[in-house]
Amino acid sequence: MKITKEQLDTFFDKFEMKTNEQISELIAGTFEEDAAETFIDHIEDFYGIEDDEEVALLAQLMITGFLAGKSV
Numbered sequence: 001m002k003i004t005k006e007q008l009d010t011f012f013d014k015f016e017m018k019t020n021e022q023i024s025e026l027i028a029g030t031f032e033e034d035a036a037e038t039f040i041d042h043i044e045d046f047y048g049i050e051d052d053e054e055v056a057l058l059a060q061l062m063i064t065g066f067l068a069g070k071s072v
Helices: 005-016 020-030 037-047 052-071
Strands: none
Touching: 005 052, 020 052, 037 052
């Protein structure tokens, strides 16, 4: 099944309305404890990025993309 632009638009519209607490709950309900850390490990190992703020931002982007793909 291909993901449509409309599906992604709907996801991001709903996602942007969530509070930080709701997003944290969504992540906790999706990943087992420490599983989200795999994104950080991947960014550091695969891309060689070591700056903590940059890694955190990229991990947030990857997790959001994962959640978008999973939700549609």
